[in-house]
Amino acid sequence: MVTTQIFNSPYLRDPDVQLMLRAKEGDEGAFTELVASYQDRIVGIFCHLLGNQEAAEDLAQEVFLRIYRSRANYQAKAKFSTWLFRIANNLASNSRRNKGRRKEVNLNPQDSGPLGIRPEEQLLVEKSGLMPTRQIGLKETQAIVREALGTLNERQQMAVLLHKFEGMSYADIGAAMKLSEAAVKSLLSRARENLRVQLEKHICS
Amino acid sequence: MKKESKEQELEKLVAYLDGEVSDQEAIEVEQSLSNDEKTRAHVDGLERTWELLDKLPITKASDEFTNKTLSTIKTVQLEAQANESQDRSGLGLSKQSQQQIWKVAVAGGWMIGLACSIFLGYVVTNQWLPDESEPLLKELSFIENLDTYSEVQSLEFLKDLQQSGTFDETAQQQK
Numbered sequence: 001m002v003t004t005q006i007f008n009s010p011y012l013r014d015p016d017v018q019l020m021l022r023a024k025e026g027d028e029g030a031f032t033e034l035v036a037s038y039q040d041r042i043v044g045i046f047c048h049l050l051g052n053q054e055a056a057e058d059l060a061q062e063v064f065l066r067i068y069r070s071r072a073n074y075q076a077k078a079k080f081s082t083w084l085f086r087i088a089n090n091l092a093s094n095s096r097r098n099k100g101r102r103k104e105v106n107l108n109p110q111d112s113g114p115l116g117i118r119p120e121e122q123l124l125v126e127k128s129g130l131m132p133t134r135q136i137g138l139k140e141t142q143a144i145v146r147e148a149l150g151t152l153n154e155r156q157q158m159a160v161l162l163h164k165f166e167g168m169s170y171a172d173i174g175a176a177m178k179l180s181e182a183a184v185k186s187l188l189s190r191a192r193e194n195l196r197v198q199l200e201k202h203i204c205s
Numbered sequence: 206m207k208k209e210s211k212e213q214e215l216e217k218l219v220a221y222l223d224g225e226v227s228d229q230e231a232i233e234v235e236q237s238l239s240n241d242e243k244t245r246a247h248v249d250g251l252e253r254t255w256e257l258l259d260k261l262p263i264t265k266a267s268d269e270f271t272n273k274t275l276s277t278i279k280t281v282q283l284e285a286q287a288n289e290s291q292d293r294s295g296l297g298l299s300k301q302s303q304q305q306i307w308k309v310a311v312a313g314g315w316m317i318g319l320a321c322s323i324f325l326g327y328v329v330t331n332q333w334l335p336d337e338s339e340p341l342l343k344e345l346s347f348i349e350n351l352d353t354y355s356e357v358q359s360l361e362f363l364k365d366l367q368q369s370g371t372f373d374e375t376a377q378q379q380k
Contacts, residue, residue: 053264
């Protein structure tokens, strides 16, 4: 019965699900393809959440490692991306919890925004001699947006990032974060309202 | 009650912007937008602040990320295979079992050592220590005739008798 349900699963049309099923059968190339196509997205999300590329890559590596370890028991019960972002969400929550326990010292948000300055930005600032006004303006805007994003709680941040940068529907976000669609709707509306309150004055200016 | 309806209104507006409302709800929001300037400004603010998130830099994985990840996975895979083969060969016993086997092996070693010591002791004792029965065997003929010799009482007399040739004559006569 279960086998028939999985065999008729609508998710089998997802090309990434097909790649994962091939990886399950021992096709290493298929797994490499999955890593290559999702690595930037996962690292990007973690980077927004943690504000540190190295930590983001470590966590992203852990996501792929978990997927690889559980490949033998993989079943196409959801879109591959939903499954992957569910693992990512769990790892991000655990990481934040552990970080909280260790009471790590964060950089002063005033210096570079709540997520800290990144190497690319540093490079951008260094090169800003060419277009000083424009680059300084961009840097300031990024710092303001980061600070606003940092005021959201953990779940609101994740929901915003998945919706904004991954274009995920409420249903998919709910599946990835183990929430009902109604809960996602409420979470995102509050998050967007918070962002509006934080950022609106900067739009007007 | 008022707060709840405000929240519901906000949810509906945001869901409308996200394309997550039913046709009926979409019509309701659009009517509200055309009639109410305040709602229009609110939605405009929500949209514009949402667009500001596009200003955030998009970080990509480093060039070596794929190789690093795949080699980590390879290492994990090799470790798992090694553990599996260890389990198959029976060496992958639990720590408790390994300790028990070690104790039994040590006890066995002691037993074998003790047995060897006993055997060696026996051999050494037999080889180098004098056997008390050996001189008795050597002097058996003397012991057997000890009563006769005791009757003679004097060894000097026997020697004189031998030198006199009396025994030789007696032997010749017997022949």
